[in-house]
Amino acid sequence: xxxxxxxxxxxxxxxxxxxxxxxxxxxxxxxxxxxxxxxxxxxxxxxxxxxxxxxxxxxxxxxxxxxxxxxxxxxxxxxxxxxxxxxxxxxxxxxxxxxxxxxxxxxxxxxxxxxxxxxxxxxxxxxxxxxxxxxxxxxxxxxxxxxxxxxxxxxxxxxxxxxxxxxxxxxxxxxxxxxxxxxxxxxxxxxxxxxxxxxxxxxxxxxxxxxxxxxxxxxxxxxxxxxxxxxxxxxxxxxxxxxxxxxxxxxxxxxxxxxxxxxxxxxxxxxxxxxxxxxxxxxxxxxxxxxxxxxxxxxxxxxxxxxxxxxxxxxxxxxxxxxxxxxxxxxxxxxxxxxxxxxxxxxxxxxxxxxxxxxxxxxxxxxxxxxxxxxxxxxxxxxxxxxxxxxxxxxxxxxxxxxxxxxxxxxxxxxxxxxxxxxxxxxxxxxxxxxxxxxxxxxxxxxxxxxxxxx
Amino acid sequence: xxxxxxxxxxxxxxxxxxxxxxxxxxxxxxxxxxxxxxxxxxxxxxxxxxxxxxxxxxxxxxxxxxxxxxxxxxxxxxxxxxxxxxxxxxxxxxxxxxxxxxxxxxxxxxxxxxxxxxxxxxxxxxxxxxxxxxxxxxxxxxxxxxxxxxxxxxxxxxxxxxxxxxxxxxxxxxxxxxxxxxxxxxxxxxxxxxxxxxxxxxxxxxxxxxxxxxxxxxxxxxxxxxxxxxxxxxxxxxxxxxxxxxxxxxxxxxxxxxxxxxxxxxxxxxxxxxxxxxxxxxxxxxxxxxxxxxxxxxxxxxxxxxxxxxxxxxxxxxxxxxxxxxxxxxxxxxxxxxxxxxxxxxxxxxxxxxxxxxxxxxxxxxxxxx
Numbered sequence: 001x002x003x004x005x006x007x008x009x010x011x012x013x014x015x016x017x018x019x020x021x022x023x024x025x026x027x028x029x030x031x032x033x034x035x036x037x038x039x040x041x042x043x044x045x046x047x048x049x050x051x052x053x054x055x056x057x058x059x060x061x062x063x064x065x066x067x068x069x070x071x072x073x074x075x076x077x078x079x080x081x082x083x084x085x086x087x088x089x090x091x092x093x094x095x096x097x098x099x100x101x102x103x104x105x106x107x108x109x110x111x112x113x114x115x116x117x118x119x120x121x122x123x124x125x126x127x128x129x130x131x132x133x134x135x136x137x138x139x140x141x142x143x144x145x146x147x148x149x150x151x152x153x154x155x156x157x158x159x160x161x162x163x164x165x166x167x168x169x170x171x172x173x174x175x176x177x178x179x180x181x182x183x184x185x186x187x188x189x190x191x192x193x194x195x196x197x198x199x200x201x202x203x204x205x206x207x208x209x210x211x212x213x214x215x216x217x218x219x220x221x222x223x224x225x226x227x228x229x230x231x232x233x234x235x236x237x238x239x240x241x242x243x244x245x246x247x248x249x250x251x252x253x254x255x256x257x258x259x260x261x262x263x264x265x266x267x268x269x270x271x272x273x274x275x276x277x278x279x280x281x282x283x284x285x286x287x288x289x290x291x292x293x294x295x296x297x298x299x300x301x302x303x304x305x306x307x308x309x310x311x312x313x314x315x316x317x318x319x320x321x322x323x324x325x326x327x328x329x330x331x332x333x334x335x336x337x338x339x340x341x342x343x344x345x346x347x348x349x350x351x352x353x354x355x356x357x358x359x360x361x362x363x364x365x366x367x368x369x370x371x372x373x374x375x376x377x378x379x380x381x382x383x384x385x386x387x388x389x390x391x392x393x394x395x396x397x398x399x400x401x402x403x404x405x406x407x408x409x410x411x412x413x414x415x416x417x418x419x420x421x422x423x424x425x426x427x428x429x430x431x432x433x434x435x436x437x438x439x440x441x442x443x444x445x446x447x448x449x450x451x452x453x454x455x
Numbered sequence: 456x457x458x459x460x461x462x463x464x465x466x467x468x469x470x471x472x473x474x475x476x477x478x479x480x481x482x483x484x485x486x487x488x489x490x491x492x493x494x495x496x497x498x499x500x501x502x503x504x505x506x507x508x509x510x511x512x513x514x515x516x517x518x519x520x521x522x523x524x525x526x527x528x529x530x531x532x533x534x535x536x537x538x539x540x541x542x543x544x545x546x547x548x549x550x551x552x553x554x555x556x557x558x559x560x561x562x563x564x565x566x567x568x569x570x571x572x573x574x575x576x577x578x579x580x581x582x583x584x585x586x587x588x589x590x591x592x593x594x595x596x597x598x599x600x601x602x603x604x605x606x607x608x609x610x611x612x613x614x615x616x617x618x619x620x621x622x623x624x625x626x627x628x629x630x631x632x633x634x635x636x637x638x639x640x641x642x643x644x645x646x647x648x649x650x651x652x653x654x655x656x657x658x659x660x661x662x663x664x665x666x667x668x669x670x671x672x673x674x675x676x677x678x679x680x681x682x683x684x685x686x687x688x689x690x691x692x693x694x695x696x697x698x699x700x701x702x703x704x705x706x707x708x709x710x711x712x713x714x715x716x717x718x719x720x721x722x723x724x725x726x727x728x729x730x731x732x733x734x735x736x737x738x739x740x741x742x743x744x745x746x747x748x749x750x751x752x753x754x755x756x757x758x759x760x761x762x763x764x765x766x767x768x769x770x771x772x773x774x775x776x777x778x779x780x781x782x783x784x785x786x787x788x789x790x791x792x793x794x795x796x797x798x799x800x801x802x803x804x805x806x807x808x809x810x811x812x813x814x815x816x817x818x819x820x821x822x823x824x825x
Contacts (some may be wrong), residue, residue: 182661195630196631222625227821228821234608
């Protein structure tokens with residue numbers, strides 16, 4: 001029996017990778033632990049080792065091949081007594097179990113087109129950019145513009161970011177401005193706050209916002225309140241950023257959405273973008289801001305590409321929501337990855353003759369209710385969509401404000417479509433049940449339009 | 456200093472068949488560029504500093520100002536003019552006075568909520584401090600901070616922090632900024648013996664030494680964290696040793712003697728300015744009053760407090776030196792006393808006469824308008 005070497009998943013969210021380099025050639029003898037190849041994922045370059053002894057029988061995927069699906073047979077090893085003729089000519093392509101695949105891969109490119117339309121001056125050119133690259137570009141640009149901007153966090157420098165968001169920054173800006181911290185969120189968040197009080201502009205990366213719970217005292221008590229308590233004397237121009245919300249199969253302690261926690265706090269600005277253009281433009285605005293900003297990213301969309309305008313020093317204003325899809329029957333209000341689900345739902349609703357307008361809030365504090373209410377005046381129906389818990393959520397806040405400020409324009413109760421009210425389970429099937437889906441949104445939209453089956 | 460072998464190299468060797476006592480495995484120490492293990496460093500003690508006559512007079516005046524100001528604040532609290540919490544510094548005056556005398560323009564300091572005297576030491580006008588205590592629009596934080604939350608960027612005073620120990624990483628951040636900007640300024644971070652048990656302090660010690668930050672950590676050990684004596688809360692009561700496992704040199708100082716404080720502080724400041732990284736000073740001091748104004752005073756005896764006052768009072772010590780050295784007469788001292796009483800009375804009057812903040816101030820200074 002020959003041994004198939006498959007392209008492995010090297011992170012919870014990896015669906016494909018590039019084969020950067022082979023370290024062996026056909027006919028080479030290898031022992032368990034030998035490095036066979038270098039695999040490049042969207043997060044890092046890793047070495048693929050063999051678990052078995054044998055001889056490299058056949059290499060199916062040449063080096064420098066891009067976008068190979070996880071599970072693809074890239075080579076076979078021969079065991080003792082076998083020859084190259086034992087290798088079947090065509091490799092069996094094994095794709096990752098669909099159960100385990102994150103929702104993200106199912107809906108893709110066309111959505112990105114919608115987001116970047118019509119806001120830009122005529123003649124604007126665009127470059128397809130991942131959210132990850134857009135965030136990096138934002139930091140790099142601001143660091144070039146202002147020596148006071150620096151980035152600190154766990155693995156941001158030599159490792160180039162646990163999620164590769166700071167790739168290339170250490171090479172360009174060096175140890176002084178790209179700083180690896182010890183694993184001490186509480187301490188380095190406080191240190192960052194102190195540096196910002198002295199007038200520097202720190203960008204503090206949390207490997208995920210789940211770990212920022214260790215640091216939340218400094219985000220709230222030290223960063224958010226000091227301007228007020230000092231009668232406007234002490235500024236805190238700091239950005240706390242990192243992935244927020246559910247990744248994939250990482251369980252309850254690594255999957256929480258903290259949007260409403262921070263959006264609750266006066267003195268903070270809270271941003272949670274969806275598209276790469278907004279990620280770039282808003283992160284640049286956040287770094288330029290005199291105020292403390294909590295910038296919530298989402299790991300599941302880091303690798304997604306969008307058109308980013310080729311505009312010098314491109315910024316997006318803080319506190320402005322965006323209508324990302326026009327519609328007339330129902331308004332879907334969301335942010336971050338929820339926008340993706342909402343756009344997918346809008347597509348499905350269109351097929352059923354329901355025209356959904358989709359609003360990307362982009363900034364969660366301050367909330368741009370004007371944009372939401374303008375839409376409600378047109379559609380008279382609202383579904384809030386949020387990948388997070390329902391109680392005291394951003395959706396709850398939107399609902400309450402609509403009751404207070406737009407009650408007369410509503411023709412149906414505002415509904416909230418959110419994650420299940422449970423700690424995130426690990427099992428693939430349970431996780432799928434816990435996370436918001438476009439079908440749930442479709443269901444809710446039909447309900448507020450009084451077109452659901454049971455109405 | 457014995458240089459220990461890097462234990463990891465030994466571990467990599469294949470084990471021999473001979474049954475030996477296993478060699479002690481040591482963790483590698485801070486490695487210098489030459490590959491050698493860096494020895495622990497600490498500043499060399501210079502000869503005791505002597506104060507000039509003018510300096511001694513200045514210390515007397517400053518400490519007396521703090522004492523009278525705090526006494527007045529205590530009275531005003533009793534009259535209901537000051538609300539909430541009010542933590543008095545009476546007894547500890549030598550600490551901030553001695554340290555501040557070694558600092559220069561551009562240096563920054565910050566402390567906990569027991570902060571009035573630190574502001575006076577930074578030469579902030581007593582009027583705006585008192586007006587903040589009474590919650591008036593003329594207060595240094597426009598009446599929105601109160602006793603525990605006062606700041607003055609202009610005077611290098613960065614708070615005034617209400618969460619025990621939160622000021623410590625913030626102070627390291629100020630030190631980080633001094634270094635980032637290439638100045639030789641230092642950041643002085645004050646915290647109490649109670650705060651010394653908080654985890655974030657040790658996270659900060661680690662980063663401060665790792666990154667060679669110009670930070671002087673000052674533990675104001677007034678012997679009680681609220682009502683809990685140091686020995687009841689700390690497994691190691693010699694708090695100046697708390698930096699040792701981070702390689703931060705520490706020193707215990709008689710915090711009731713302003714000259715001893717100044718001498719130790721000068722050494723620490725030189726050490727930090729020269730780029731040697733942080734230093735830790737434990738100031739052994741004593742607070743005469745309760746933790747705050749609502750202190751049951753059941754955790755210590757009146758005799759203990761009385762003994763400290765009688766034998767170690769920081770102001771009396773300076774007074775004694777002034778008299779013994781014929782630097783100042785009793786009359787001159789009385790004149791200073793009188794002058795200070797007038798200043799404090801004026802501050803108290805100002806704090807009562809000033810208006811409360813206008814209602815619209817409720818919604819200002821939340822975010823900086825952009």
